Amino acid sequence: MKVFNYRDVEEEFEEGAQKTRIRRLITKETGAENFTMRLFEIDPGGSSPFHSHAWEHEVFVLEGKGILKGECDQEFRDGDVIFIPPNETHQLKNIGTKPVKFICLIPYMKTE
Amino acid sequence: MKVFNYRDVEEEFEEGAQKTRIRRLITKETGAENFTMRLFEIDPGGSSPFHSHAWEHEVFVLEGKGILKGECDQEFRDGDVIFIPPNETHQLKNIGTKPVKFICLIPYMKTE
Numbered sequence A, B: 001m002k003v004f005n006y007r008d009v010e011e012e013f014e015e016g017a018q019k020t021r022i023r024r025l026i027t028k029e030t031g032a033e034n035f036t037m038r039l040f041e042i043d044p045g046g047s048s049p050f051h052s053h054a055w056e057h058e059v060f061v062l063e064g065k066g067i068l069k070g071e072c073d074q075e076f077r078d079g080d081v082i083f084i085p086p087n088e089t090h091q092l093k094n095i096g097t098k099p100v101k102f103i104c105l106i107p108y109m110k111t112e
Helices: none
Strands: A003-007 A020-028 A035-047 A056-065 A064-070 A073-077 A078-084 A091-094 A100-107 B002-005 B018-026 B035-047 B056-063 B063-071 B071-077 B082-084 B091-092 B100-107
Touching: A003 A100, A003 B018, A003 B071, A035 B100, A056 B035, A056 B082, A073 B002, A078 B018, A091 A100, A100 B035, B071 B082, B091 B100
Parallel strands: none
Antiparallel strands: A003 B082, A020 A035, A035 A091, A035 A100, A056 A078, A056 A100, A064 A073, A064 A091, A078 B002, B018 B035, B035 B091, B035 B100, B056 B082, B056 B100, B063 B071, B063 B091
């Protein structure tokens, strides 16, 4: 069993996103076979790409304030849960003055 | 796509655990096919059962301070990530003076 702080996981810039960093917290290297946990930080004005893909997102918002763009705009903030089904076009955008920080989990079977 | 606050999800007492409440945040009813997101709150002195099962846990600790009991004891606190592989005996126990709050995700395929 592993216990570690998220801040001890290397931070990378996320390709295709603006002002966005990713930490890959739980991966196949950790021993996870089914799904993977990542932590994203989007700086003010930044966003994930407006895109769609064949897998879902399960998101828990830790800090900040943003908009989930899709068929309509939905505001989100800390304490919010976001479910994005497969194949729905989406974008997460920071509309606040502090970083938006969230956990985002995706399944392995459809992506690798 | 769904956005909602975790506090708006009904809280239930978790069977087999002590002083522990669970909110089932993302489930099959939400549209999730692969894995499910739950939020647990363990009050001071409380704990999950000391048990093992065939599926893994992916955990992110939001608040509080506790001990993960297994082959050895490992302390955890807010900002920590915990990975519990399948079939490892484990227990999460609150050793602080405030509630321990964490997100815990498990796969569907092995549990239902």
